[in-house]
Amino acid sequence: MADYVFSFFLSLLLISSTNHVKSNEEGYISVDISNKGLDFAKDFLVQMAESSLVPLDLPKIEKSKHIPFIGTVHMGLSNITIDKIHVISSTVKAGDTGIVISVSGATANMTMNWEYSYTNWWLPIPITDNGEASIQVDGMDVGISFNLTNNQGSLMLSPLDCGCSVKDISIKLDGGASWLYQGLLDAFEVRLTSAVENAISKKLREGIVKLDSLLQSLPKEIPIRNIAALNVTFVGNPQLRDTSLTLSINGLISAKDAYAAFPYHHLEHLLASLEYLLASVPVKDPASMVTISLHEKVLVSASSVYYDANKMHWIVDKVPEQSLLNTAGWRFIIPQLYRQYPDADMNLNVTIFSPPSLKIKEHQIDVTVHADVVINVLNSGEVTPVACFSTAVSGSASPWITNNNLGGNIQLDEFSLSLRWSKIGNLHVNLVRVLMSTAMRTVILPYINLKLSRGYPLPIFHGYTLQNAKILCSDSWIKICSDVGPVKQLSIS
Ligand SMILES: *[C@@H]1O[C@H](CO)[C@@H](O)[C@H](O)[C@H]1NC(C)=O
Ligand SMILES: *[C@@H]1O[C@H](CO)[C@@H](O)[C@H](O)[C@H]1NC(C)=O
Numbered sequence: 350m351a352d353y354v355f356s357f358f359l360s361l362l363l364i365s366s367t368n369h370v371k372s373n374e375e376g377y378i379s380v381d382i383s384n385k386g387l388d389f390a391k392d393f394l395v396q397m398a399e400s401s402l403v404p405l406d407l408p409k410i411e412k413s414k415h416i417p418f419i420g421t422v423h424m425g426l427s428n429i430t431i432d433k434i435h436v437i438s439s440t441v442k443a444g445d446t447g448i449v450i451s452v453s454g455a456t457a458n459m460t461m462n463w464e465y466s467y468t469n470w471w472l473p474i475p476i477t478d479n480g481e482a483s484i485q486v487d488g489m490d491v492g493i494s495f496n497l498t499n500n501q502g503s504l505m506l507s508p509l510d511c512g513c514s515v516k517d518i519s520i521k522l523d524g525g526a527s528w529l530y531q532g533l534l535d536a537f538e539v540r541l542t543s544a545v546e547n548a549i550s551k552k553l554r555e556g557i558v559k560l561d562s563l564l565q566s567l568p569k570e571i572p573i574r575n576i577a578a579l580n581v582t583f584v585g586n587p588q589l590r591d592t593s594l595t596l597s598i599n600g601l602i603s604a605k606d607a608y609a610a611f612p613y614h615h616l617e618h619l620l621a622s623l624e625y626l627l628a629s630v631p632v633k634d635p636a637s638m639v640t641i642s643l644h645e646k647v648l649v650s651a652s653s654v655y656y657d658a659n660k661m662h663w664i665v666d667k668v669p670e671q672s673l674l675n676t677a678g679w680r681f682i683i684p685q686l687y688r689q690y691p692d693a694d695m696n697l698n699v700t701i702f703s704p705p706s707l708k709i710k711e712h713q714i715d716v717t718v719h720a721d722v723v724i725n726v727l728n729s730g731e732v733t734p735v736a737c738f739s740t741a742v743s744g745s746a747s748p749w750i751t752n753n754n755l756g757g758n759i760q761l762d763e764f765s766l767s768l769r770w771s772k773i774g775n776l777h778v779n780l781v782r783v784l785m786s787t788a789m790r791t792v793i794l795p796y797i798n799l800k801l802s803r804g805y806p807l808p809i810f811h812g813y814t815l816q817n818a819k820i821l822c823s824d825s826w827i828k829i830c831s832d833v834g835p836v837k838q839l840s841i842s
């Protein structure tokens with residue numbers, strides 16, 4: 350399952366779509382992977398290949414050869430195995446011809462068994478011998494290219510070309526006669542070389558096919574906390590350019606119930622993590638590995654799902670300034686309230702009656718919330734609603750990321766309030782508005798901002814996390830530019 354999640358993450362890394370998604374394609378989240386990000390993904394793939402290609406068994410090779418003074422010798426090599434491959438340098442390039450990964454000057458260590466036999470008219474019995482040998486392969490160049498396309502909403506990897514060429518092979522025998530060494534070299538060097546080349550090309554091609562079926566089997570929806578699902582259907586073809594690869598996914602969040610038995614529960618982490626991203630915003634920095642762009646509609650879809658799931662109403666009975674929840678605190682503003690219920694505790698029943706509206710602008714996210722606030726007086730165990738106000742609160746949020754913490758700051762822009770009904774006669778609505786808006790500005794927002802200022806740690810995807818992340822809001826889009834790196838410094842050689 351870990352592999353699964355990682356592959357999904359990798360697939361996002363491998364394929365994505367740019368910051369400017371064409372309007373006819375509904376891709377609301379796009380991932381732009383720069384050369385630096387492609388390099389990172391390539392290193393990861395190469396490292397995987399180094400370990401997953403071996404041990405690689407090659408077919409047996411047999412041959413007869415005439416050797417001076419000895420005669421015709423039947424020789425065989427068996428149990429030929431590549432035990433270790435070491436890649437020293439590799440490059441990746443994306444372009445019209447697909448994605449090309451080239452490895453140059455790799456080395457490999459191999460082992461094999463050798464045997465020979467020969468007979469001659471003057472020998473009473475055939476002479477045979479066998480032993481082991483180790484082979485050092487040097488100067489191995491490997492090139493692999495594949496195309497990345499959208500196949501019904503999944504990414505499809507199709508191998509285009511795959512080649513391997515070996516410059517030099519050196520064989521070291523354990524035992525055996527010295528004539529044998531030269532005989533083996535002469536007879537088998539070319540065949541061994543091409544056996545290595547063929548085996549590696551074939552295995553790599555199989556690897557691409559496996560990776561492809563993994564990509565195609567990835568779910569098209571990722572559940573979020575049992576109530577919603579993120580549509581991760583790929584939209585449009587991945588765009589390959591010289592310096593980047595762009596992938597788009599639908600990215601909208603919709604309500605889902607009955608997710609209890611959803612098998613990919615690990616993916617929840619991934620999406621729970623995306624929630625952090627959703628709560629925030631970024632311009633493209635060419636020095637970052639990856640730029641994730643979220644359209645405002647992603648936030649809107651998330652907000653409406655959460656609205657539907659929670660109906661967004663709650664009772665406020667604790668505020669940072671508790672005197673606000675006692676009729677005494679309102680004595681001069683609503684005298685008749687104090688007169689009727691002296692020193693009684695109050696609570697506020699807040700109902701948000703439509704999903705908060707969200708707009709992403711330069712450097713900030715504008716949020717407007719319409720809510721009804723019912724004032725309840727708590728009088729000897731009885732809850733008495735006394736008045737109800739309609740309010741509209743507009744504010745702007747500025748998210749930031751530092752040291753892998755996502756935080757933000759909220760500012761109140763506008764606060765409007767009107768009386769819907771009252772059981773305590775006419776009220777000075779203006780005074781109530783001033784008091785509430787002052788309380789928001791001086792007590793409630795500073796309290797929320799204090800919490801936000803501590804930030805929330807960025808998510809970790811199976812040992813990998815965003816590094817040096819920056820967040821940016823611009824017209825309708827939030828962009829997050831980031832590097833990706835292991836949480837603990839793993840060595841990727
Ligand atoms: C094949 O080689 C491996 C080590 O590379 C060795 O353990 C094994 O015994 C060999 N098999 C035969 C049949 O010689
Ligand atoms: C790769 O796929 C794209 C989209 O299907 C196609 O336009 C392009 O010709 C393909 N490239 C190669 C080299 O096959």
Ligand SMILES: *[C@@H]1O[C@H](CO)[C@@H](O)[C@H](O)[C@H]1NC(C)=O
Nearest residue numbers: 432433457458459484485486
């Ligand atoms: C591979 O071969 C090289 C050169 O012969 C040697 O230095 C290295 O130790 C070998 N590695 C293994 C794992 O046998």
Ligand SMILES: *[C@@H]1O[C@H](CO)[C@@H](O)[C@H](O)[C@H]1NC(C)=O
Nearest residue numbers: 375580581582583584599603
């Ligand atoms: C997911 O997104 C794809 C592509 O935009 C769309 O065709 C599909 O209907 C969406 N699925 C759901 C369940 O909304």
Ligand SMILES: *[C@@H]1O[C@H](CO)[C@@H](O)[C@H](O)[C@H]1NC(C)=O
Nearest residue numbers: 662664698699700721723725
């Ligand atoms: C809060 O107000 C809503 C309607 O405004 C009402 O349906 C709900 O019962 C109230 N809840 C409490 C605990 O007073």
